[in-house]
Amino acid sequence: MNVVLFAQAGVPEEGRSPRGCAGQAAKADFLRARLEAAPRAWDFLSIALSVVTADLAVARAESPDGWTREIDVIVAVADAPFWRTQAPAIENALKFLSTDRWRLSFVEGGMQPAPPRDPVRPNENCVVLLSGGLDSLIGAIDLTTAGKRPLAVSHVVRGDGQNQQTFAAAIGGGLKHLALNHNANPPGPNETSQRARSLVFLAFGILAATSLAAYHEGEQIPLYVCENGFIALNPPLTGARLGSLSTRTAHPEFLNRIREILVAAGLRVLITNPYEHLTKGEMLTACGDQQLLTSLAAQSVSCGRYLRYNYHHCGRCVPCHIRRAAFLAWGQPDGTSYKYDQLGLDDSDHANFDDVRSVAMALAEVKAEGLDAWLGSALSYPKIGDATPHKDLISRGLTELSALHQLFGVK
Known part of the structure; x- marks a missing residue:
């Protein structure tokens, strides 16, 4: 299966199989905002888009055990020699995330957009992933009440877009908000489990973090992934819920593996979950703006x-x-x-x-x-x-x- 990144798949030539596509809208929206990201952040997004498209395209039901898949992905990136050194680390992170066997290869020719003529470099000092869920709502509220200036980054998902916009507008007098969509569309039916989808949300946050003025000035940018510690660990309630049968989106093991990859890539973005050791109830109780939280909590998903x-x-x-x-x-x-x-x-x-x-x-x-x-x-x-x-x-x-x-x- 061939997948076109950052563009439409187009109509296949006669005798050729249909192609998939991913990332065109995200690229267009990011560049429309005149933001300038680090080259390896674009490469990381190319990897994430390739992974999430493959995750959608390969049916678990067709694997021998009905779950574990063998997935080979060849990704075009701008710095293939570097990413080849990271292939084992990325494969292991993905194996933990989805319990599939991933094999990644990298080739030259990946997309790198030309820098904007008049780039906008936001003066926010951190990035927060704003999903429309209750935990990310609390996280964004707490950051602003602590005096931080977060850029809110959303992964647009059907049913959550309005909440994301409402929350961004209500918090801290209105947060700068960047909403992106991976638009992954492989040919054929889609696998519904989508255990690897969190990688592309992280990639959006990393891309945005490297666009901030502070990053261009040499600073490290915190990227806040706000998830209560219980659901992040997602301990298997019974023997039937082992491994990725329970989602591992914000599991500390997965986040630690991605942190190491970012360090190796020289991307000065520090993934942080400030609620790693709190329950959801404790997050609600300790939130820094109880009045705002009370007015918005029931609207979250x-x-x-x-x-x-x-x-x-x-x-x-x-x-x-x-x-x-x-x-x-x-x-x-x-x-x-x-x-x-x-x-x-x-x-x-x-x-x-x-x-x-x-x-x-x-x-x-x-x-x-x-x-x-x-x-x-x-x-x-x-x-x-x-x-x-x-x-x-x-x-x-x-x-x-x-x-x-x-x-x-x-x-």
Whole structure:
């Protein structure tokens, strides 16, 4: 399969297979803003776009175990010799992220846009990823209340665009906001799991960070990825949720691997998750502007099935569990409308739904066997460091979930 980056695929010539495409809109919007990014940041975006398109194109159902795929990707970049030295590191990061076997090769000829004639160099001193979710909302609020000037970068996803715009306009008197879309469109049907999609969101943030005036003046730019520590670690609730069956978008092991690649590339962008050791409930409680948060929190999106239920929170998936438990811990009314509200009802839509049962089983096992026995080797990662703070965090996160189940009488 051939994929055209930063342009439309066009109509294939007679006898040739259709081509995919990705990144045209992101490139156009970035250059329209007259921003100038580092060359290797463009290369990193080329890699991310190639990966997310391949992730969409290769069906998991066709792999021998129904999940793990073998994916070879050849990426055109401007600095192929350098990126060849990083291929093993990128492959390992992607393997952790998606539990697939990736093989990356690099060739010359990657896109590098001409610098704008009159470049705009924003005077913001950091970048925050603004997804439209509750955690990124809290993160952006906290940055401004701490006196920082973040550039908000969004990955436009259907159903979240309006929230992203609303939040950016409401926070700190209005944040400079850059909304980009990867527009990855491989030929043929799409794989729905999309475990590698977070790489392109990071790439957008890195690209934006290298466009700031402070970066051009030689400074290091913080890139804030704001995610509560429990969902970032996403400990497997049951044996059926091992590995990338639970998403690893902001897992500290994955972020640490990307940090090392950026250092090797000489890209002065430091990925930071200030909430790595906080639960979602603790994030809500500690937010620096409670009035603003209270006015916007219910509008944010957490649900893993939001599009499936016509832009409506399901109320029963694991992200909805964590959201609802967090509101309960916060002590403020949860104004979110949930399709399946009463978790304790003993039917297949409520207490017997798979995710509800998984949470209940995890809580029961921890109570019976202890946290360490339940976790097993779930925190045994080489780059995560001391696991003790993460264990404490998981214990507190489970306490929040337990309170939710007790409230609804889930047994």
